[in-house]
Amino acid sequence: MLRTAMATRYVVPLREGGSLPAIVEADDLGLYVVKFRGAGQGILALIAELLAGEIGRALGLRVPEIVLMEIDAALGRNEPDYEIRQLLKASTGINLALDYLPGSTMFDPAARDKAPADEASMMVWFDAYTQNIDRTPRNANLLVWHRKLYPIDHGAALFFHHDWPSREKKIAAPFVEIEQHILLPWATEIAQAAKMAHERLTEPVLSGIVELIPDAWLETIPGSVDAAERRAGYLEFFTRRLETSSIFEEEAIRAQTRLV
Ligand SMILES: Nc1ncnc2c1ncn2[C@@H]1O[C@H](COP(=O)(O)OP(=O)(O)OP(=O)(O)O)[C@@H](O)[C@H]1O
Ligand SMILES: [Mg+2]
Structure with a gap:
């Protein structure tokens, strides 16, 4: 809730x-x-x-x-x-x-901000899974508060929902944009993060998250897809993207290896 x-x-x-x-x-x-x-x-x-x-x-x-x-x-x-x-x-x-996190600053490698490998790897996995293009050096969308990292601004994730029928093609897809990710240099443990992610994103967890969308939002989306269908579509995306995650995981690991 x-x-x-x-x-x-x-x-x-x-x-x-x-x-x-x-x-x-x-x-x-x-x-x-x-x-x-x-x-x-x-x-x-x-x-x-x-x-x-x-x-x-x-x-x-x-x-x-x-x-x-x-x-x-x-x-x-x-x-x-x-x-x-x-x-x-x-x-x-x-x-x-x-x-609101008062006094937080934007993560900035030029100001010598760093990220722990396990956390950076999970953040990279997360952004590849949700297809979020908005965590780049130009726009980190990553706050530092009391020296810890707080990801914000996920409004550009799940881009497929702007073109609902494109969902099918987007599920089992790599996410080449991951090479722009601001934390990629620190993300040396993507395989371990992937394993942990699979343990945490169980079916009840994912369906619980999809249930959180207020009906009042789903009902205002123009088009012929109704609220229940939308919810089911999101859940299907998350479940099947998890099943086919090796595709984007391998892409992310490749991009990370190219950096060194
Ligand atoms: N929870 C928060 N606590 C403190 N500051 C925040 C928080 N969320 C956002 N901000 C500040 O507000 C700015 C804008 O927020 P956010 O990036 O979520 O909006 P946006 O409209 O999607 O931005 P943009 O499109 O420019 O990336 C952030 O860059 C950050 O400086
Ligand atoms: Mg932003």
């Missing part, structure tokens, strides 16, 4: 984010980074953020807690900025929020 919180105050936009995320305060007095359902990326980016984020957590990675954030029409009413007011208006209902 994910927690639900109610947004009480729009605090400040995070200007670097392409999807206009913002820091928002909620009725539990917590601060969150909210990904808005009304942003240009649309509901599929929120679904990817949720599914990939919870898979990362199941793999033992430190994904900040994901919370469903209710926004009502009153929140944006007094917002002076027109663009923000429109965004909040288009986002009434359930949005996705991540626990």
